[in-house]
Amino acid sequence: MDIDETKQELIKQAEQLPEDVREQFVTRVQEMSEQELQDFLKQLAQKQNSWQGECLFCSIANGKVSSFKVFENEKFSAVLDINPVSEGHILLVPKKxxxxxxxxxxxxxxxxxxxxxxxxxxQELGVHDVAVLISSAGHLIIQLIPVYQDTVLQFSRKKIEKEKMEEIAGKLKCDVKIELKKERVESKKEIQREEETIEDKLEQAPRRIP
Ligand SMILES: [Zn+2]
Structure with a gap:
């Protein structure tokens, strides 16, 4: 491929770029000497290789690949899934x-x-319910899958024998003592507070003379 053909090929590949960026790019490429063009191609190849080595979801979360973004802050990014289970399927991804x-x-x-x-x-899509799925493709992904009225998420299901169910339940049984204790203490306090206020009110109320 001679230098002009290479330039034409590069310009063709730039078709997806936004117009103002593309114009700059085309001008730059057309003005390149053969040496400059070779250096540029080398740089491009290195960039592509390093991108391929990086985790895809790091690239998505940090805006290095184009996506349909719906939320972003310092630590998280949320984008539309490009192969959605249903319309509005969101992937929430930590940036780190x-x-x-x-x-x-x-x-x-x-x-x-x-x-x-x-x-x-x-609010915006009239979604009836949202199924949240915490998954990982090497990078943690929280999937928010919209469930629309009168539709069912298509997961294939199967019946499992009672004994097997008991065995699985036994294996998965767990306790979250710390959290439960905290809640109990708080609700006790609230009850006490309520009782106090009722007593206060009783004291403040004028006594009935029999
Ligand atoms: Zn990652």
Whole structure:
């Protein structure tokens, strides 16, 4: 391929770029000497290789690949899934490369974002319910899948024998003592507060003379 053909090929590949960027790019390519063109091609190849080595979801979360973004803050990005289970399927991705929920530092923030996005889906898309799926493709992904009225998510299901179910339940049984204790203490306090106020009111109320 001679230098002009290479330039034409490059310009063709730039068709997807936004117009103003493309114009600049085309001018730059046309003005390149043969040496400049070779250096540029080398750089391009290196960039492509390094992108291929990087985690796809790091690239998505940090805006290095184009996506349909619906939310972004310092720590998270949310984009539309390009192969949605249903219309409005969102992927919420931490910007930092985290493999699993266990290793995520901002779990509470994540839940608040899930809540907000779910609200928005219901308001704007008329979504009946939102199924939240925490998964990992090497990078933690929280999937928000809209469930529309009178539709069912297409997961294939099967019946399992009672004994097997009991065995599985036994294996998965767990306790979250710390959280439960906290809640109990708080609700006790509230009850006490209520009792006090009722007593206060009784004392303040004028006594009936029999
Ligand atoms: Zn990653």
């Amino acid at each position: 490369h985290v493999e699993s929920l266990e290793k995520l530092e901002n779990k509470k923030e994540m839940l608040l974002i899930v809540e907000e996005l779910s609200k928005k889906m219901k």
